[in-house]
Amino acid sequence: MMRKFHEITGTETGAVSGEAGTIGTRKVYVTGSRPDIRVPMKEIVQKVGAQDESGTELLKIYLYDTSGPFTDPGAAVNIRAGLPAMREAWIEERHDSMVLSQLSSEYGRQRLAGRVEGGQYFPEERLPRRAGKGCNVTQMHYARKGIVTPEMEYIAIRENQRRESLPELLKKQHPGDPRGTRMPQVITPEYVRDEVAAGRAVIPCNINHPECEPMIIGRNFLVKINANIGNSAMSSSIDEEVEKMIWAIRWGGDTVMDLSTGVDIHETREWIIRNSPVPIGTVPIYQALEKVGGQAEELSWEIFRDTLIEQAEQGVDYFTIHAGVRSNLLEAAQRRLTGIVSRGGSIMTKWCKAHGQESFLYTRFEEICEIAKAYDVTFSLGDGLRPGSIYDANDEAQIEELKTLGELTETAWRHDVQVMIEGPGHVPMHMIQENMDLQLKYCHGAPFYTLGPLVTDIAPGYDHITSAIGGTMMAWCGTAMLCYVTPKEHLGLPDKNDVREGIVAHKIAAHAADLAKGHPGAQARDNALSKARFEFRWQDQFALGLDPERAMGIRKALLPEDAEDKE
């Protein structure tokens, strides 16, 4: 079924050229079948052709916009109040969840009770929501029942990027080489539903994160990227982490993982989620480890379970769970050049060795599914045994773990819990396709979410580039989301500038892969930018680029003082 696009409303966010109100970059909203489905896009209007003639025509193009209300001058943004709970009505209408009278996690209640004067607490004390008895609130559950949720319609509008409105010139595109990806010309809400039902795509959207603008991760949609943030005890404050999240989505982060450590991670996370229009992911075992003083062998199912509930009730949209680290694989990992490099993998290995047992992540996986489906937390099944070097790429430990992740995927799907699979890491160019093929084979088509991969190990200080190369290849082969890598990978934690560098590098990778797969409409932005470049419309070229400020800054520094490029 073809959907009609409805009205666009918009507020100007800074005209970049002469005629106010018409030419320039604006944030607009495309309204869906109901007035509260308002999908943000970046509208760029340019005057094309010779600039000194009358009768030149206007060219409009719409870009996917991850930046949230922060770039909407019509929206009143207040970090202390958080973003509007846009999805609240949709969640309520489903009548399958309820607001609890108190937090379910012991730790959450402790933190609340233990508040001290002068602490950095998010002002509103929010009560969490949970599925009603016997209910399942995952998007996969709805999809499998044939329901098209408002989230799904929102995503369909978002993925299409209004490309039906483009002039023919911009629509022209090389046929792609999809390598197994199949992308319809128009994404319908029903298509979104079917992909989620089949497990080929996930919509990470916890019912406790109603501020989240729905987005989808699946190989038959636009390739997405994730940015990791997170303070370390020493190096940054809550404010800085919120700022880093806003910064990350400004440059195009589709999801953000909060990998904070230290004593205030519960509070940091609250601030981030309440202000995040993109899904937030975490690695709960990191916080569980903090709770036991950093001693892996002290971890227990009870502490981990309480952590999952604590985070789910704050609104975390996806959990990395390293449930694939099985004791029978540890010997294979010993034979490696670089052992186990995943932090989660290393924590669980220590636990398994100390207890002489399979990890509770594996043995209690069904119980973890029960928690996930009560809040709609998506799983990102962690690759605790991912190779840490080119030498170890695609080795036995990785591949065997992938098989376990495939089993766990089937278990999660029996609970209608959404799943994606994490992948490496370090893989030379020519072994990337094999990695993807094996993931598809063993994990039944669940979306692949890879860290790069880096295609060589010889470039410390430049690993965002090494990763963007492998990421392009991996995403072309079918990876649905790329986790970014910054220039500080292997050296330390990224600062704001590293976040920008890492995101832009991986946006390039994601888009280059969309072009290679022949994603409908992907080439429009390239075409528009190339046309602007050929016509020496500098400001238009910048506006269409991934980082207008950077390009503009470089150009300005090169021109003699007082000179400006003619428009």
Place this chain on the structure above:
Amino acid sequence: MMRKFHEITGTETGAVSGEAGTIGTRKVYVTGSRPDIRVPMKEIVQKVGAQDESGTELLKIYLYDTSGPFTDPGAAVNIRAGLPAMREAWIEERHDSMVLSQLSSEYGRQRLAGRVEGGQYFPEERLPRRAGKGCNVTQMHYARKGIVTPEMEYIAIRENQRRESLPELLKKQHPGDPRGTRMPQVITPEYVRDEVAAGRAVIPCNINHPECEPMIIGRNFLVKINANIGNSAMSSSIDEEVEKMIWAIRWGGDTVMDLSTGVDIHETREWIIRNSPVPIGTVPIYQALEKVGGQAEELSWEIFRDTLIEQAEQGVDYFTIHAGVRSNLLEAAQRRLTGIVSRGGSIMTKWCKAHGQESFLYTRFEEICEIAKAYDVTFSLGDGLRPGSIYDANDEAQIEELKTLGELTETAWRHDVQVMIEGPGHVPMHMIQENMDLQLKYCHGAPFYTLGPLVTDIAPGYDHITSAIGGTMMAWCGTAMLCYVTPKEHLGLPDKNDVREGIVAHKIAAHAADLAKGHPGAQARDNALSKARFEFRWQDQFALGLDPERAMGIRKALLPEDAEDKE
């Protein structure tokens, strides 16, 4: 035939760890079958294993070194004297060339006669060398006669990187996917000769550039990269350009193209060539255009011919010649989104239109070959019609021009003139293999030398990354040399930092492609670095990286003051 490696001599260039004289990074020379064949390499010696135990072993690894005598503390470097004429004896011994009593080009003589007080002239007035009557001094000519030149032996030693000396652990490597490349386990001088004879590789080494350390460009050897430098009238001095060349080779530029413009290009070029240990390429039509006041229609064969001789007698190792711009292709180029973006292509198009004729580059090509073979100047047949956008990728104009370049290759080969073919530019990932396949088909296996390609047009300010992605794919498919792109591409001329960024990005691409093809020994550096990383030997990890200073600087800035990483 297997060659034995002879003595290594070396001078220390800065120990990075405790034990002076043994552990650290040094410049060494590997001596060939005669004492004046001395091939530079970077030797890195590391102590592996646990650092506090006795009985740890030393690990030695040798890296390809493009940086010339500038990084040899034992060499007396003086920019005003130029580098030693290392190849002079080899050239003399062949008895097929002679030193002329004066410059052959009219322009060269004019510049000499017109010298003024205070001008920036290279101190030594060098007399040029030219082939004797009826002689052909190209490496291809020797190769086809079955001769192994000292240049070829030098290259064989250089390409092998002493990998026979590596411990088994470092030699371990994934089987590659060579995609048609065939690389022997050991490169012999005879193999070098045979590849040059077949036209599959070139050794750019003008007899007037005896300072040049021989290197080879061919798909069955290590992937190489080129860095463009060049002043513009306004923005830089001769000193700065020499410094930029030295800077470019320090980071790994295998060849350097001098694209200078302005009144002093003759003198700038002299300074650069006399100080360059790597081959220097130029685009002679740029200088010819300067000579006619920038009016393309005023160009003539006579002026161009004189420019070729002028540059050949200075020692330019390869010429970009846009002889493939034929008048029958201009209509196809008109249909493009971004027309003709190659500067050389655009100059020749103007000339053809003004004169209603085929360009003299095409009609006089046999005469150009006569000049090239008298000095051993390699051709880099320019792609004057290369596409300037993703939209125009692999279009008719490009492919038809490639066929002409193939014809010209055959003509050049009849004269035993070495040829490589320039390629795009802008190509989405999935169309890169096709580009390579067509080049091989139409150009008979001559080495491909591509500009990136960029895999998308949407990232002005980050095009070094976009290009490194396409470059990796292109080099994996078989491109022999990548021309770098810097972050300033499409925006302005690169400064020193851009040169570094551009080079490192493309060194990553070249190496990643060597790994993908399964180039013997390519993985050793990755293995050594990964091992150092796993053992937390930070300084060793930095020493093995492409940019030790950058990695070290990042790490240092992240550590608390006074703290140092344990070794």
